[in-house]
Amino acid sequence: MDHIKRDVSRMVEEQAKTEDNPFSKVIPALMKKGLENINLSMFSEDKKRELLNAAAEEYFKRNQIGDAMKVFKMTGNRIRLTAIGDEHARLGLFSYAIEAYKLADERDKLMRVGERCLEEGHIAESIAAFKIVGNQDKLNAVGDYCLQKGKIEFAIEVFSALDNKAKLIKLGDHCFGEKQYPLSAKAYELAGEKTKLNTVAEEFMRIGLLANALRSFEAADNQMMVQFIRENFGDRDLASKVYV
Numbered sequence: 001m002d003h004i005k006r007d008v009s010r011m012v013e014e015q016a017k018t019e020d021n022p023f024s025k026v027i028p029a030l031m032k033k034g035l036e037n038i039n040l041s042m043f044s045e046d047k048k049r050e051l052l053n054a055a056a057e058e059y060f061k062r063n064q065i066g067d068a069m070k071v072f073k074m075t076g077n078r079i080r081l082t083a084i085g086d087e088h089a090r091l092g093l094f095s096y097a098i099e100a101y102k103l104a105d106e107r108d109k110l111m112r113v114g115e116r117c118l119e120e121g122h123i124a125e126s127i128a129a130f131k132i133v134g135n136q137d138k139l140n141a142v143g144d145y146c147l148q149k150g151k152i153e154f155a156i157e158v159f160s161a162l163d164n165k166a167k168l169i170k171l172g173d174h175c176f177g178e179k180q181y182p183l184s185a186k187a188y189e190l191a192g193e194k195t196k197l198n199t200v201a202e203e204f205m206r207i208g209l210l211a212n213a214l215r216s217f218e219a220a221d222n223q224m225m226v227q228f229i230r231e232n233f234g235d236r237d238l239a240s241k242v243y244v
Helices: 002-015 027-033 045-061 065-074 078-091 094-104 107-119 123-133 136-148 152-161 165-177 181-191 194-206 210-219 223-232 235-239
Strands: none
Touching (some): 027 045, 045 065, 123 136, 194 210
């Protein structure tokens, strides 16, 4: 962690340069008040951007990266957003890198960082990057990779993003066969497969998981079974395992 702190500090020193900004001394007081509460109507657009960029640099110096990126987005400062993305990608802090590239509309860099994340096993971040870009081929590749590695929840997320109902149903069938009923229910629900969702709900009933059964029956639009559970079992029953 020390090397990360040193690198971030170096980035601040090299890129922030707030000491040259006429607002640098008053920015902390304005931030304490809250930027949303500050009246900047007396300034020109250029002066507003100058002040807000100085505030963003101060946020960055304090390691409030998310706040810094939001303000840089407000000012249209793609150069700083891209620089933040590059530095965090170099450090392996992919969530920040992806958010920065998204705000900067750096689609090529999003693709590259998504591929790197997939190669290094950062599945959630890889999915996030490819979803932003909207690259279906890459998302399908991630989904297939997740299936090979047994990362079912990630695979469900990918095929849901692709609206690939056939693969979601296949995943649901696989999970049902492996008695992974919550994942099976999730896959069937996202696929809109109500018949099989009812089957999972009945299995939840059989093993006494009434809350799960109720949710699945609701998703399957099975009003008869929803009414049966609601009228015959209380909240305490739904919160515990009850055999019926």
